[in-house]
Amino acid sequence: MAITAAQVKELREATNVSMMECKKALVETDGNLKEAMKILRERGMSIAAKRAEKAANQGLIATASTEDGKTISLVEVNSETDFVARNDDFKAFVAKAAQKALEADTPLSEVMGDELMDRIAAIGENLKLRRNVRYQLSGPGKVASYIHMGGKIGVLVEVGCEKEESADSEVFNELVSDLTLHIAAAAPPYLTSDEIPADVIEEERKIFEKQVEGKPENIISKIVDGKMNKYFAETCLVNQGFVKEPKQSITQLLQEKGKEVGDTFTIKRFTRYQLGA
Numbered sequence: 001m002a003i004t005a006a007q008v009k010e011l012r013e014a015t016n017v018s019m020m021e022c023k024k025a026l027v028e029t030d031g032n033l034k035e036a037m038k039i040l041r042e043r044g045m046s047i048a049a050k051r052a053e054k055a056a057n058q059g060l061i062a063t064a065s066t067e068d069g070k071t072i073s074l075v076e077v078n079s080e081t082d083f084v085a086r087n088d089d090f091k092a093f094v095a096k097a098a099q100k101a102l103e104a105d106t107p108l109s110e111v112m113g114d115e116l117m118d119r120i121a122a123i124g125e126n127l128k129l130r131r132n133v134r135y136q137l138s139g140p141g142k143v144a145s146y147i148h149m150g151g152k153i154g155v156l157v158e159v160g161c162e163k164e165e166s167a168d169s170e171v172f173n174e175l176v177s178d179l180t181l182h183i184a185a186a187a188p189p190y191l192t193s194d195e196i197p198a199d200v201i202e203e204e205r206k207i208f209e210k211q212v213e214g215k216p217e218n219i220i221s222k223i224v225d226g227k228m229n230k231y232f233a234e235t236c237l238v239n240q241g242f243v244k245e246p247k248q249s250i251t252q253l254l255q256e257k258g259k260e261v262g263d264t265f266t267i268k269r270f271t272r273y274q275l276g277a
Helices: 005-015 019-028 033-042 045-051 088-101 111-123 166-167 172-185 200-209 218-234 252-260
Strands: 056-064 069-079 127-136 141-148 151-158 247-251 266-274
Touching: 005 019, 005 033, 019 033, 019 111, 056 127, 056 141, 056 151, 069 088, 069 141, 069 151, 069 266, 088 111, 088 127, 111 166, 127 151, 127 266, 141 172, 151 172, 151 218, 166 172, 172 252, 172 266, 200 218, 218 266, 247 252
Parallel strands: none
Antiparallel strands: 056 069, 069 127, 141 151, 151 266
């Protein structure tokens, strides 16, 4: 008999098992909902469904790269416990997810949903393909990744230059490596102040204005501007002090290294994942 979308939907809502597995079970049982549920239980799918309700904030962050290094992925896969996160089978699943992410701009939960349910059933613990991103190099420059603290922090960054030959220079590659380390350590929320939503900036100004109430009117504006500059220095990557030389901003670092090779270096974008954050 033909299986309808409504039947598949009903079974999925009852079991929280993937649409594909629900349809398979219904086909095998000629549309009998109770028998289909029994089959899913026998296959361990019901375990997966129950585990899916459990919190998962442990796990690993991983990266993968194409052979030419022009495309790099970053993924976070969560588990319930650190014990599972240290399991070789789990690590292999995360590595596979990172490889899949090299070809996917959509959430991995949509690409690897059935495989995820299989792993949940096999491990007996809830797992989540929480997030993924990939960078493809655009123009002269380099994309790079960095994994810190054994997979608890991961970074992707794309740095551009104007001359093709600069991308092969030792100065440029050392700069890119330093930037990944800095992002991992300093955790900037934004690249530049232009990325900060206007309402966030407005709220910050109001807070600072409240802090200086009672001061002479002619200096309030200067004090608030100074506090805003400090806020930008803390939250915007290009304004932050370089972790290896805090008195030097990231913008100054880019300018310094660019002059060494007669080029202009620019941070195009970055992503930072922190496990469970």
